[in-house]
Amino acid sequence: MRRLLILLLFAASFGFGFGGARAAGVADDGVHLGVASCAGNNCHGAVEPLKASRVQQNEYLIWAQKDKHSRAYAVLKDERSQRIARNLGLLNSKGEPDAENAAICLDCHADNVAPDRRGRQFQLSDGVGCEACHGGSVGWLGIHISGGTHQQNVQAGLYQTDKPLERAERCMTCHVGDDKRLVTHQIMGAGHPPLGFELDTYTAIQPAHYTVDADYVQRKGRPNDVQTWAVGQSMDLRKRMDAILDPKNVPKGLDPELALFDCQACHHAMDQLQWRPRASTGLGPGKLRLYDATAVMLRTIATRVAPEVATELSTHMLALHKGVGEGWPAVQREAAAVKQLAEALIPKLAAHEFTKEDAKALAEAVLGLGVNGEDLDYSGAQQQTMALQSIVAAMQQLGFADETQIKALNEALTKVGETVANDQTYRPDVYVQALRQVQAKLPP
Amino acid sequence: MLGLIATPAFRYAAGVVGLVLALGLRPAVAQAPLSPGEPRAAARSEMQAGVHIGVATCSGGNCHGATERPHGSAVTGNEYIIWSTRDKHRNAYRVLLEERSIRMARALGLPDAANAKLCLDCHADNAPPDRRGRQFQLSDGVGCEACHGGASGWLGTHISGATHQQNINAGLYPTENPRMRAEKCLSCHFGDATKFVDHRLMGAGHPRLGFELDTFTAIQPAHFAVDQSYVQRKGRITDMQVWAAGQAIALIKRMDALLDPKHSRRGPFPEFVLFDCQSCHHAYDPLHAPHPTATGLGPGTVKLNDANAVMLRVIAARVAPAAAKALNMHMLALHRATTEDWAAIQREAAAVRQAAEALEPALSRHNFTREDMLAMAEAVISIGSPSADSQFSHAEQVTMSLQAIAAAMKSAGYLSEAQAQAATTALNSLNASFANEGTLRPDAFVKGLREMQLALGVQAGRVGQ
Numbered sequence: 001m002r003r004l005l006i007l008l009l010f011a012a013s014f015g016f017g018f019g020g021a022r023a024a025g026v027a028d029d030g031v032h033l034g035v036a037s038c039a040g041n042n043c044h045g046a047v048e049p050l051k052a053s054r055v056q057q058n059e060y061l062i063w064a065q066k067d068k069h070s071r072a073y074a075v076l077k078d079e080r081s082q083r084i085a086r087n088l089g090l091l092n093s094k095g096e097p098d099a100e101n102a103a104i105c106l107d108c109h110a111d112n113v114a115p116d117r118r119g120r121q122f123q124l125s126d127g128v129g130c131e132a133c134h135g136g137s138v139g140w141l142g143i144h145i146s147g148g149t150h151q152q153n154v155q156a157g158l159y160q161t162d163k164p165l166e167r168a169e170r171c172m173t174c175h176v177g178d179d180k181r182l183v184t185h186q187i188m189g190a191g192h193p194p195l196g197f198e199l200d201t202y203t204a205i206q207p208a209h210y211t212v213d214a215d216y217v218q219r220k221g222r223p224n225d226v227q228t229w230a231v232g233q234s235m236d237l238r239k240r241m242d243a244i245l246d247p248k249n250v251p252k253g254l255d256p257e258l259a260l261f262d263c264q265a266c267h268h269a270m271d272q273l274q275w276r277p278r279a280s281t282g283l284g285p286g287k288l289r290l291y292d293a294t295a296v297m298l299r300t301i302a303t304r305v306a307p308e309v310a311t312e313l314s315t316h317m318l319a320l321h322k323g324v325g326e327g328w329p330a331v332q333r334e335a336a337a338v339k340q341l342a343e344a345l346i347p348k349l350a351a352h353e354f355t356k357e358d359a360k361a362l363a364e365a366v367l368g369l370g371v372n373g374e375d376l377d378y379s380g381a382q383q384q385t386m387a388l389q390s391i392v393a394a395m396q397q398l399g400f401a402d403e404t405q406i407k408a409l410n411e412a413l414t415k416v417g418e419t420v421a422n423d424q425t426y427r428p429d430v431y432v433q434a435l436r437q438v439q440a441k442l443p444p
Numbered sequence: 445m446l447g448l449i450a451t452p453a454f455r456y457a458a459g460v461v462g463l464v465l466a467l468g469l470r471p472a473v474a475q476a477p478l479s480p481g482e483p484r485a486a487a488r489s490e491m492q493a494g495v496h497i498g499v500a501t502c503s504g505g506n507c508h509g510a511t512e513r514p515h516g517s518a519v520t521g522n523e524y525i526i527w528s529t530r531d532k533h534r535n536a537y538r539v540l541l542e543e544r545s546i547r548m549a550r551a552l553g554l555p556d557a558a559n560a561k562l563c564l565d566c567h568a569d570n571a572p573p574d575r576r577g578r579q580f581q582l583s584d585g586v587g588c589e590a591c592h593g594g595a596s597g598w599l600g601t602h603i604s605g606a607t608h609q610q611n612i613n614a615g616l617y618p619t620e621n622p623r624m625r626a627e628k629c630l631s632c633h634f635g636d637a638t639k640f641v642d643h644r645l646m647g648a649g650h651p652r653l654g655f656e657l658d659t660f661t662a663i664q665p666a667h668f669a670v671d672q673s674y675v676q677r678k679g680r681i682t683d684m685q686v687w688a689a690g691q692a693i694a695l696i697k698r699m700d701a702l703l704d705p706k707h708s709r710r711g712p713f714p715e716f717v718l719f720d721c722q723s724c725h726h727a728y729d730p731l732h733a734p735h736p737t738a739t740g741l742g743p744g745t746v747k748l749n750d751a752n753a754v755m756l757r758v759i760a761a762r763v764a765p766a767a768a769k770a771l772n773m774h775m776l777a778l779h780r781a782t783t784e785d786w787a788a789i790q791r792e793a794a795a796v797r798q799a800a801e802a803l804e805p806a807l808s809r810h811n812f813t814r815e816d817m818l819a820m821a822e823a824v825i826s827i828g829s830p831s832a833d834s835q836f837s838h839a840e841q842v843t844m845s846l847q848a849i850a851a852a853m854k855s856a857g858y859l860s861e862a863q864a865q866a867a868t869t870a871l872n873s874l875n876a877s878f879a880n881e882g883t884l885r886p887d888a889f890v891k892g893l894r895e896m897q898l899a900l901g902v903q904a905g906r907v908g909q
Contacts, residue, residue, distance in 0.1 A: 087743045189744020194728060254714040255745060255783045266724035270881045273544070273649045275551055285551045286647025288713055324713065424727045 030136035030157055032113050034121035035060070035129040037141065044130075054219070059209040060130075067206050069128035072109040076100040080191060087190035107181050108174035133170055135159035150219045162220040164228045165350050168199050168235035175202065176239045177259075179246055185258035194263050198386035199232025200225045204393070225397065226354040226362060229390035230301045234345045236294040241339035244290075245332055256288075264378040264423055265289040276428075278375060280314065281321040290324060290331075292317060293379040295338065297387055300365045302345060305352050313341050356400035363391045363442060370435045376428040381420045388413055388438060401443045412438040494594025494615050496569055497577030499524070499587040501595065507603070508588075518677060523667040524588075531664050533586035536567040544649060551648035565639045566632040591628055593617035608677045620678040622689030622808045626657050630690075633660065634697045637704060643716035652721055652881050656844035657690025658683045662851065670855070683855060684817065687848035688759045688807035692800045694752040699797035702748075703790060714782075716746075722836040723747045725882050739779040748782060750775060751841040753796065758823040758845075760803055763810050771799040814858050821849045822902045828893050836884050843874040846896050853900065866899035 039045040039060040046057035064070050075081060076099040085097035090105070092098040099105045106112040110124045111132035118124075119138065131137055137144070140156035148156070160166040174181060175197040183192055210216065212223060240260070243249055249257035258266075265288055268274060275285040280296060283289055295317050302310035316337040323330030366387045369375045375384075392413060396406045416434040420426055503509035503524040510521030528534050539545060540557040549557040557563045564570040568582045569590035577596065589595055595602070598614035606614070618624045633655040635641055641650055668674065670681075702718055716724075723746050739747055753775045760768035774795040781788035810816075828842035850867040853859045859867065873892035877885045896902075 185744035186742055187744070188728070189742070191743075251713075253782050253784045253786065253789065256713065258744065258746075263728070267728055268725060269727075269883075270646075270652060270721060270725050273547065275647050275649065277551070284553075284644055284647070285649075286643035286645065286716065288716075 031117045031119050031138035032111055032122050032131040032136040033119035033138060033141065034123055035126040036121040038130045054215050056211060062207060062209040072127035073125050074127065076105055076109050084191040133159065133161055164231035165346060168232045171199060171202065172235055172239050176236055177243060178239065182243060183259060188259060196382055198383060200228040200390035201386040203228065224354050225390045225394035226359050229387060230349040231346065233294050233298045233301060234342045234349055237298050237342040238339055240291065241335045241342065244335040250328055260290060262289045262291045262377060262379050280317065280375060282318050283321055288324060290321060291379060293383040296369065296375050296380060297383050298342060300369065301362065304358060304361050306345060306348055309341055309345055316341065356398040359391050359394045359398060359400055363388065367435055367439050370432055371439065378423045378426050381431050385416050385420050405443050408441045409438060412441050495575050495577050495596035496571040496580050496589040496594040497596055498579035498581060499584040500579040502588045518673045520669060526665060526667040536585035537583050540567050548649040591617065591619055620681055622681060622686045623693060623804060626690045626693035629657060629660065630693055630697050634694060635701060641717065646717060654840050656841060658686040658848035659844035661686060682812060683848045683852035684812035685808050687845060689804060691752050691756045691759060692804040692807055695756055695800040696797055698752060699793045702793045718748060720747045720749045720835065720837050722882055740776050741779055745783060748779060749837050751837040754827060754838060755841050755845055756800060758820055759807060762816055762819050764803060764806055767799060767803050774799055817849055817853050818902055821846065821900050825893050825897055825902060836882065839884050839889055847871055850900065863899055867896065870895035870899050
């Protein structure tokens with residue numbers, strides 16, 4: 001809950017909290033029966049759980065009441081969306097803005113499967129509903145309600161959102177983008193809010209509609225927040241490199257796909273004298289900078305888990321930044337190298353058992369990025385803040401810190417969250433001060 | 445280096461603009477034929493070669509450092525005093541020693557801004573060492589000869605009571621000629637082939653450049669008065685001509701920069717300084733969502749700074765309608781080309797340059813009538829209205845253009861005392877609507893436009909609709 005409060009600060013200032021999750025099937029995953037087929041009060045819409053149930057059964061209620069995914073479609077009808085639609089020329093036959101019928105919007109703001117894969121109770125207006133993430137249930141609903149094991153459900157087609165890698169894949173199709181769905185700079189320029197994402201944090205602030213209890217662990221294994229974070233970072237970086245390599249995003253004229261770049265590299269006031277050298281980019285002042293906050297995170301994680309990859313990652317990220325000033329072929333060459341490194345890290349991180357010593361070391365390393373001035377860009381500060389929240393959650397779970405210590409850490413993190421709540425009022429020195437307070441509260 | 449429109453310094457300077465108008469320092473004088481005084485090629489090369497003998501050689505009490513008009517002098521004689529006490533050109537070198545410049549030098553990897561050619565080329569009269577006289581001091585900043593040319597060749601003629609034309613023939617730079625003034629000022633206030641504030645310098649902390657020739661002439665403040673003697677010696681050059689020529693030359697220089705392989709393209713990306721600063725440097729406020737429809741560009745694209753082109757179009761629409769159409773067409777094509785390919789950009793930039801070049805002589809010589817002035821004021825005001833393309837860069841040029849038009853109307857005797865006063869008030873309102881280097885307060889700006897409309901007696905148009 002604490003994390004929810006901290007992150008709502010971001011969400012409130014950016015309005016990026018409503019972003020949809022994955023929607024239209026990456027592959028054909030069967031017919032989507034609709035939210036109504038899950039929401040029964042003996043199933044996932046119960047006010048109190050049945051005795052024999054292994055889950056809380058209030059999953060639908062949490063989603064419907066607290067989760068912004070349930071409003072992903074509704075938001076397409078609000079004033080801002082109408083403005084975006086008008087700017088993009090998405091109009092109906094009467095010439096009115098029409099976001100709620102545009103595939104470009106629906107692909108992430110609803111469970112936009114093909115019409116022949118929509119069941120009788122399916123409603124587009126349910127937004128990003130159950131099957132948008134868990135997969136079309138026509139194949140597995142029967143087994144699922146007959147008390148099949150998790151593994152049996154998965155075999156019948158239930159998507160494995162419990163696995164960090166699969167979860168990252170699914171969430172990031174929309175929250176980062178893929179070859180079919182990318183919130184391009186055109187869409188941003190029309191008024192779409194920027195996307196900010198970190199897998200573990202966003203799992204927590206949905207809010208999660210599951211509880212990790214003994215039963216969950218027995219059925220699905222024990223999740224580790226640091227691992228979810230780490231796998232999420234590697235997937236994030238891979239997807240960003242995919243976007244650079246996508247032929248659709250090759251610069252046209254003087255017009256690169258600006259969504260690949262760091263928002264605040266350009267979107268800042270001109271009176272702040274904000275430029276400072278960053279060893280990890282090697283860029284001089286006045287340069288357009290590729291978004292690299294997740295690359296910096298992944299390097300930090302790799303330094304602990306796979307040091308040889310970390311060094312290579314640094315080298316190729318530097319070359320990638322340099323490549324922007326040389327030409328798109330250089331950018332693509334280095335993006336391919338970075339992608340390969342990120343891809344190689346994914347299984348390593350998914351298999352690595354993150355210990356409390358790892359959590360401590362990673363917390364220190366992430367704090368160091370800010371405190372030592374290595375990456376004080378707004379995007380960096382934002383990722384560092386979310387990373388620290390994930391690491392502290394893991395510390396609690398791994399028994400590294402007691403309840404009082406966790407409480408103190410979370411209080412200090414709330415203050416950090418406040419300093420990164422708004423990109424226009426973000427001040428690196430204030431942020432560093434807040435980080436130092438977290439540093440002081442880390443148990444020895 | 446000079447006051448920027450958005451800074452408090454500019455607002456102060458704009459107060460001076462108001463003062464100029466209010467006090468009638470530009471009195472209406474009898475019409476005289478314009479003799480632009482084109483310098484001969486030989487004189488120009490001599491000018492290049494002249495030794496810069498230093499501010500001290502001009503500032504004598506009997507010359508340009510006089511507290512009272514020297515007996516029999518054609519000028520007031522206080523030019524040096526105005527420059528040294530009120531003109532920021534005087535501080536151009538000193539500013540290189542300040543904290544901000546130290547910080548910029550560090551970011552650029554320069555050991556010392558005050559010794560770097562990159563900085564000195566515009567922050568001082570950086571003539572080569574073998575062309576610096578005994579009394580020359582770099583620390584004088586942008587001194588007399590930075591604009592008027594090295595005086596070794598013409599000082600003798602000049603102090604012997606030669607005519608203005610003789611001085612020019614001997615190497616004096618003809619700053620009174622609108623085109624020549626524009627060339628000289630813009631070589632730093634926009635840049636040229638050898639001097640250019642590129643985006644790297646901006647990123648390191650250099651302030652944004654904002655410029656309009658007539659306004660910046662006035663707010664220096666000008667160290668000349670257009671009186672009978674001036675008109676007799678140099679011809680009657682109006683604010684309208686200075687404004688118009690300034691816009692044409694600024695656009696030509698922008699196109700030159702775009703076509704210059706040195707700073708137009710690095711890697712796949714353009715030299716950002718040629719684009720509209722606020723096209724990128726804005727907060728992503730959902731209500732902002734800049735949508736420059738008049739350019740034909742869609743959302744999320746970076747727009748070339750076209751404020752000079754827009755102003756030039758307004759002027760040309762009245763003076764040379766056919767040329768205005770061609771300019772408009774090629775500007776649209778240029779905007780479109782920025783999302784296409786480099787060859788198209790070069791083609792259209794060359795066409796825009798040609799259109800501006802063709803327009804300039806007509807504009808510099810045009811005898812602007814009262815009707816011209818009113819029509820242009822109306823057109824400029826409607827560009828500033830938010831229903832059109834209300835953007836910082838446009839608003840900035842709108843404000844300065846209205847200054848030029850109001851000054852021209854005042855000089856020509858088309859404004860009553862009360863109207864001139866009201867125009868001054870309107871200019872102050874317009875200037876105050878610039879919150880800082882990047883933020884315009886639209887409501888305050890529209891209010892200023894309405895005030896200006898009333899002050900000049902412009903037909904009620906579509907302001908603020």
